[in-house]
Amino acid sequence: MRQGIEDWFATHTWQSPQWSVEELVRAKAGRTVSVVLPALDEQKTVGAIVSALLPMATGPDPLADELVVLDSGSTDATAEVAAAAGARVVRREEVLPELPVRPGKGEALWRSLAATTGDLVVFLDSDLVDFDPGFLPALLGPLLTEPSVALVKGFYRRPLRLESEGGGRVTELLARPVLNALRPELAGIVQPLGGEYAARRDFLCAVPFAPGYGVEIGLLLDAHARHGLDGLAQVNLGVRKHRNRSLAQLGVMARQILGTALARCEIEADAGAYIQFTQVAEEWLPDATEIALTDRPPMSEIHRMCSGAT
Numbered sequence: 001m002r003q004g005i006e007d008w009f010a011t012h013t014w015q016s017p018q019w020s021v022e023e024l025v026r027a028k029a030g031r032t033v034s035v036v037l038p039a040l041d042e043q044k045t046v047g048a049i050v051s052a053l054l055p056m057a058t059g060p061d062p063l064a065d066e067l068v069v070l071d072s073g074s075t076d077a078t079a080e081v082a083a084a085a086g087a088r089v090v091r092r093e094e095v096l097p098e099l100p101v102r103p104g105k106g107e108a109l110w111r112s113l114a115a116t117t118g119d120l121v122v123f124l125d126s127d128l129v130d131f132d133p134g135f136l137p138a139l140l141g142p143l144l145t146e147p148s149v150a151l152v153k154g155f156y157r158r159p160l161r162l163e164s165e166g167g168g169r170v171t172e173l174l175a176r177p178v179l180n181a182l183r184p185e186l187a188g189i190v191q192p193l194g195g196e197y198a199a200r201r202d203f204l205c206a207v208p209f210a211p212g213y214g215v216e217i218g219l220l221l222d223a224h225a226r227h228g229l230d231g232l233a234q235v236n237l238g239v240r241k242h243r244n245r246s247l248a249q250l251g252v253m254a255r256q257i258l259g260t261a262l263a264r265c266e267i268e269a270d271a272g273a274y275i276q277f278t279q280v281a282e283e284w285l286p287d288a289t290e291i292a293l294t295d296r297p298p299m300s301e302i303h304r305m306c307s308g309a310t
Helices: 003-012 021-028 046-057 078-085 105-115 135-145 169-182 184-188 201-206 212-227 247-264
Strands: 033-039 066-071 088-091 120-123 151-157 197-200 232-239 274-280 283-289
Touching: 003 184, 003 232, 021 135, 033 046, 033 078, 033 105, 046 066, 046 078, 046 135, 066 078, 066 105, 078 088, 105 120, 105 201, 105 212, 120 135, 120 201, 135 151, 135 197, 135 232, 151 212, 169 184, 169 247, 184 212, 197 201, 197 212, 201 212, 212 232, 212 247, 247 274
Parallel strands: 033 066, 033 120, 066 088, 151 232
Antiparallel strands: 120 197, 151 197, 274 283
């Protein structure tokens, strides 16, 4: 690695985060924490995650002051399971109801800012299997102990099909090569697309949110542009297990991520439909998918809750 990246990696990467909950509760010093789980048809996993986090979100001195499941249009029992486990469930249509809802993860995370109040916000995916509640203190550690840090990314080993190596295909085949080429200072980020991360509300409310799967790389690039490498940190979360997607689904995801990365780096690219090919009998037929690339504006421009955040 280049010397600057190597220096940052040595001081802003926690390979074995060991902050205790009690230590971090003291470090809050009056600040509040919101934990947000975006969820779309995750009834099989969301309850166990909420139950694991609940002890840190209750009692006289909780680490998390809010534990919110942002339901992104589920058609199963996700909302009921999450509420029964102890989360506050907010449906995306209930947040900023004057604005028509758009599909995708970026929309859910963006609306969650208007549904929560914490000075620090932790995002955790709701499809994780064998969830480790230690993710929460690990992600909060740098934010609560390092004043310059605005965004903390989690990194981990991602098994493929829950028992072997090979997960994180879009990360290794697209995201990290793109960052190395277009924003080389970010070459030390292990998991730029990871769904487990934490950030200061003032940063989150000051930047646009990319749609769908572009949201993570968009926030990373915006944090770097605003706060430089010193504003970024990363922590080792061990192992992350979740549902893996088909190659065709990953292709659509990759196109959306690439579109967001190019836009953040001010590189113009075609915004037309993404063409894939499907074999039917002996023929290969084109299949077009429209890719959403229009950002939501900074929440500070939309909702008064962010205007006084610190």
